[in-house]
Amino acid sequence: MSADMTTYDHGILPIQSLRAGIRDGWIAADPGIIDAQLQPASLDLRLGPKAYRVVSSFLPGPDRTVEQKLAEFDRYQEMYELDLSKPTVLERGCVYIVPLAERLSLPSGISAVASPKSSTGRLDVFTRLIVDRASGFEKVSAGYIGPMYLEIAPRTFSIVVRAGDRLNQIRFRVGATDTSDVQLQAAHDLDPVIFAGGASAEAVIADGLWVSVDLADRGGEPIAYRARRHAPLLDLSKVAHYDPLDFWEPIAGDGNGRLILNPDDFYLLASREGVRVPPGSSAEMVPYDTAAGEFRVHYAGFFDPGFGHRADGSGGTPAVLEVRSHEVPFALEHGQRVARLKYEQLLAVPDVLYGSGLGSNYAEQRLTLAKFFKPFVRRGAA
Secondary structure: OOOOOOEOOOEEOOHHHHHHHHHHOOEEEOOOOOHHHEEOOEEEEEEOOEEEEEOOOOOOOOOOOHHHHHHHHHHOOOEEEEEOOOOEEEOOOOEEEEEEEEEEEOOOOEEEEEEEOHHHHOOOEEEEEEEOOOOOOOEEOOOOEEEEEEEEEEOOOOEEEOOOOEEEEEEEEEOOOEOOHHHHHHHHHHOOOEEEOOEEOOOOEOOOEEEEEOOOOEOOEEEEEEEOOOOOOEEOOOOOOEOHHHOEEEEEOOOOOEEEEOEOOEEEEEEEEEEOOOOOEEEEEEOOOOOOOOEEEOOOOEEOOOOOOOOOOOOOEEEEEEEEEOOOOEEEEOOOEEEEEEEEEEOEOOOOOOOHHHOOOOOOOOOOOOOOEOOOOOOOOO
16 A cells, blocks of 8 residues: 555545544444445445336436435336345346435535446446435435435346345545646656556546557457347346356457447447556546447446556556447447546545455456456357
């Protein structure tokens, strides 16, 4: 861990501040929060014991609670309840609302933002946090007191879940946390945040750090995975259990560094660059939104302090990109910029950093599938 003991009066709360919030009671849960939920700068949230299948997504708006909105759905027979105390199937193409085990009593100076966990985004399971009287998803205003709910919409695979499963995470903020382009460039000059071939590379910084897609031929190894439209149920309690080929079509390079995305198919790709998040920072992947809306990159946004960080200063780790094209086929080319990272300052360096020592699943990833899958091996390979 970095020896930097600097603290600030604004930034993302590190793990030691989250532990203090639990002790002080402004983060609470039933059952109580366990250590495995605590990440270097975020808290995993757990599904509660029941879920509601609803006819559509919604926001409660400024004058209603989520429970009041659910009561409206029930009155119009547009909802039914599911029991998550046992394994339960959430069907693709359907929308579910799940009360979470955690609730908040935020101090007046602390706000929060949520995001899907990496393993959730890589399954094309769309999740968004909702709170009472909210006019937007994923954000919790400073001073909020109340429950939290998760909207879940599996888009490609039907999944099996139960109470206690962790599909999303929440990060807490004090004041302004963004790092300006000037600050990010200065930080990169001193302590690189982007690498190529294991060495520091020139950073393309414009409203964040840009990364490009890696479509170079890998000698028969996949440059991408495309989700199969018809696949078995996927149980989120089973780690390293499933054969990837039952769920994914591996795509080899074409020798020209091109890949044409089919409309509404879901792909996993990797960034050409290795990225790094220094110990005193966190980062969020911002979806690439083209003017015509041709494709979207990345559902799961949080990169914890220490991602891609090595004590000797080498390396960086590629980002896995979750990609979906819309409306028309879209041609990607090797090295095309597809997403950007927005870096944010922490209040202090966290007591623990992202990495294999924390049990992190993607510390040494390249083009890595979600943790539920066995390592990819071509059928028929020796």
